Amino acid sequence: MTTATASHDDHHHGPEKGLMRWVKTTNHKDIGSLYMWFAFTMLLVGGAFAMGIRAELLQPGMQLMDPHFFNQLTTMHGLIMVFGAIMPAFVGLGNWLIPMMVGAPDMALPRMNNWSFWILPFAGGILLSTFFMDGGAPAFGWTFYAPLSTTFAPDSTDFFIFAVHLLGFSSIMGAINIIATVLNMRAPEMKLMDMPLFVWTWLITSFLLIGAMPVLAGAVTMMLTDRNFGTAFFDATGGGDPVMFQHIFWFFGHPEVYIMILPAFGVVSHIIPTFARKPLFGYSSMVYATASIAFLSYIVWAHHMFLTGMPVAGELYFMYATMLIAVPTGVKVFNWISTMWRGSMTFETPMLWAVSFVFLFTIGGFSGLMLGIAPADIQYHDTYFVVAHFHYVLVTGALWSIIAATFYWLPKWTGKMYNEGLAKVHFWWAMISVNVLFFPQHFLGLAGMPRRIPDYSLQFADFNLISSLGGFAFGASFILLTYIVIDCVRNGKPTTARPWASAKGLEWTLEPKAQYHSFNTPPSRALIEQESQNS
């Protein structure tokens, strides 16, 4: 603690006052907060779309909207949640935490950092504005398969393409910034294998982003020229191939799902050791497993395409490669459980979220393994079984870790403690309702309900009703979460520098509310070793 506080007063200046602070800021903590609040806003917007979807699916028949609007809602729900909520939230966590965790004063490229955030509200605004255009918003699913998204799409699709380009710029710049920070701004005494796992997972994620986002940009650019400039990349009548679109999309799309889960692995690897009061089990194997998953994520993309008419050799290869991912993912789960084993555990709110992450994410992993079995995928593909699978890994996986991280580091961000009792009530509320929401969807899928349909046959009515009621309860839990966070920021009790006694990491050596400029002088070797997860 002494190292940082002793040096930071030299030319101390606080943040600018008023709105312009947030527009002009180059401070990683301010930008981290901007990202988090933007992501939370988008989570509520995307959640509102989900409420609309579940309300229409509450019972058979069309009650609230026409099928075209339903398709707009499913499409925009997916796009907003992936590109507006989950990804910016992780970039926000990275901005807040990575400089503090590696003992750096700020991100390596602070002005670019400002830019990569401020692109987002405009990209999100363009995307949302399509609802008000003639022909409506994009209605072809978040996977926007051609030719539904090219020849047969509404005019607003060109705005969607522009928004995706902007989101891609923002992500690539964010990734470059994190790589530059970790590799160049890290405390000179900190070796790579001293780095906390959140930094490791984000470093690896950044390389996934740099590899995957340009491919997405390529896909939407080809769509743009197909739509407007007479090319026929995805149009068979001009010599193109609609299946090629899916190859390009999933070459981005599969790394993308790991972009949304690797930082989550990092978060959980911080929280479990803290509340088990025991060092993280298998630090180096965690690093290697993360790198293996990242590598494998590039070579399994066509397991999303088993039904497109691939040759059998292709199906066999993609099935084997996909099954292989279970191995490093399993290593991680085993390491977390070994960390808990013979620990001395307490279950404060962050730990509750982290343990339920391990439980529910693993359920999503099991259904993922089942989906990877190519012949069985014939019956699972494009049903609610898939919907259940990816909501278990994205909601109770990625989102769970973001909420866990928020509760875990909120005291460091605000210098105040949230209301533990309310936070536990919120946890159990969300935990129970999310399972009522998504677990029955496994049954719906196995019983034969396709995804992305606005109305369904009567044998699916009961589970849809249960799922919708769970969905409304889960949606309502976010009202309480909003209250808990705002209450903490405004009225929380002051906390100490290290509110979780067993927490390790350089960020806990800072003041209770991390000072606006931290680590103006790098931490010493002794301090780094003392705070290392790799002990």
Add this chain to the structure above:
Amino acid sequence: MKRLTTLLSALVAMMSTNVFAEYGLNMTEGVTSISHDIYDLHMMVFWVCVVIAVVVFGAMFYSVFAHRKSKGAVAAQFHESTKAELLWTIVPVIILVGMAIPASKVLIDLEDTTKAEMSVKITGHQWKWQYDYPEEGISFISNLAQSHKDVVTGTDAEREAVGNYLLEVDKHLVLPVDTSIRFLITSNDVIHNWWVPAFGVKQDANPGFINDAWAKVDEIGTYRGQCAELCGKDHGFMPIVVDVVSKADYAKWVAEQQAAAAAAAASATKTWSKDELMAQGEGVYNTNCAGCHKKDGSGMPPVFPAMKGSPIANGAAADHMDIVLNGKGAMPLFKMLGDSDLAAVITYERNAFGNTGSVVQPSDVKSAR
């Protein structure tokens, strides 16, 4: 509310008796060798996952209950074991190889379509299926049944009354039992997916390309499925119904269809009266057009324009035939319909809803193609 009470009583029933099957909790075993193989594979992987889950979650929850501070647990400090890491790398690999072997066998078998005795070509359209029997010269289009379209915005009782809500079509696909059938699957516009769960057949219909799949159905019966790839507005409303019949009944059905096809070909060459066209056109309109343009021609502006007072319906017949035959933007093309049906529906659109367009004959459509 009624649904909620039935649901609650159903939940109580589920706890006491084994009614899981009725609630469709699991994958269908189906009626083909492929669907049986898939089901067996699914159950095998499922039980492997259950066993792993019991071990892994068992260890985790034991730890959560036993190793807590409130019970006086003192934290051990171990944090590494190369042996353990190797163990939980190698054991999963062995389990995965054990799963991959049977999965590969099934996959190779279901992709082998060479043993087929007959072929059916399946073409997806927004939002209906077209079935062609190339050897028998039969071709027809299968739409969601009108009685079902009518109750989409109706009451629960009406939806129950129609039976198999949303899973009924105006013309069933008919196939012979105990015959290896090769499905040639393609699309005329966007990507669709032809899925009949009981057959274990689900294959993308890609525009410009033909995929294949096969099935040999063991049991006579009626089997239902749906489009399984988002294909636009009425993706949820293009079901599949297959009647699997005895070989004798199938031969009879083929003869009937061939006779009907000959009669239709004859009617396309004659000149129709306006009343005949209007009568025929109303049915075609309600089946194919009313989903977007509405039965009363009011449409759903601005996406789907009104038919009433439409400049195209009241303008030159050539432009009207062009947009119906070839589509435009969100408007799908309809050139797969026969000349008489197209002439009838275009005439209907030009003269119903207070419109004052000209009459179009099948011969006009034929020359406009």
